[in-house]
Amino acid sequence: MNFTPATIKTIAFDADDTLWVNESYFQDVEQQFNALLAKYVSADVLADRLYAVERTNLALYGYGIKGFMLSMIETALEVTQGLISTKDIQQIINLGKVMLRQPIELLPDVRHVLDSLDEDYTLMLITKGDLLDQETKIARSGMGDFFTHVEIISEKNPKDYQQVLDRHHIDPSTFVMIGNSMRSDVLPLLEIGAYAIHIPFKHTWVHEQVQDDGFTHPKFMKLARIAQVLEHFDTPIRKS
């Protein structure tokens, strides 16, 4: 599958775990959360309970670190039957605040890929999570200027993508989304007739996990690294 500016006009990127590290920070914090509660509950049980609480709260809190913090506190109260110390609750809040201030660690070749595609394509960023947190991450990444449009949305279902495309008068057949989540960055796009490229990250939150071994679709491809994107797009680099 190769794209030229005549077929594809807009290339959209997911942000977390596609352009920069994110899930690793959640997993680090979960390990510290486990350590805090180790005397009450095993890591496996805790992980199950936390995910159950997160999933229940998703409809109220949406995605993002603030909801994760509130769900950790609620899980801690539940699994310790209220025996957790208030010092440890403060510690959970502190873990979340550290996440919110986390420096942005760009994945390899991200700047080069954006810079190469920027000349011939309209670049877009589409991400979900807390509004302010996502905005400050984009600003801290230094990548903001590459994107003509930045869309921070609350959910990544087909109708949400369709709304974004409608808002910018984009024909799905000229649009490709690149991201690390089959569930959020690939399947909804194929459903609305757009292209999608899956670039797995080493860690995937259980909520985003979809079995994709051997998945094929005429508008889909899977790549191992973001640098390989350039092999499939007609860019100044390839022309030279």
Place this chain on the structure above:
Amino acid sequence: MNFTPATIKTIAFDADDTLWVNESYFQDVEQQFNALLAKYVSADVLADRLYAVERTNLALYGYGIKGFMLSMIETALEVTQGLISTKDIQQIINLGKVMLRQPIELLPDVRHVLDSLDEDYTLMLITKGDLLDQETKIARSGMGDFFTHVEIISEKNPKDYQQVLDRHHIDPSTFVMIGNSMRSDVLPLLEIGAYAIHIPFKHTWVHEQVQDDGFTHPKFMKLARIAQVLEHFDTPIRKS
């Protein structure tokens, strides 16, 4: 000051405490929060401490109920020196969850005003807060269809409004914002050359309070109720 569709093309509304009740729910919850902590701290001291914590956390959490919940928990840990019971912490979380599910109580005449202006003007909604919470409130209000554009933004400074206007190719001199906060809905608009109408709500969060007695500006007016907006716009109602 009277507007015709030849001068003003876009009318933007703030949402919370302009179209529907919001601050009253925060104040109700603060009273319940006071009651929970009454044996540790007076209501006045607690209000001061909570606002101090909220203000410090604003740069990390942004506006909205999730940040308010986290700030209430942090304040409770602080003012009780960790002596608050875990049952009461769960109770704070429950208060926040009730807020997130609060039914939408439209202010008087809102539907009539939007319906009257809709025919001759482009209507826009501009609000700040948690993304998902604001989206679901707009959906629950039943007013969503009146708005050609809905903008949920993290801050309402002049540059944030300028970005919104640029995104929609709107000339500020053809734009009026209507809202309950001098700080968020009026002053930044006047600064970028747009019009603004202030309609105070009975309660104002201390963070949004600006002394405005006797404030005058050629592009500003203050009204007591949203129904009075119609007296200043050329609409089918006034034409008939």
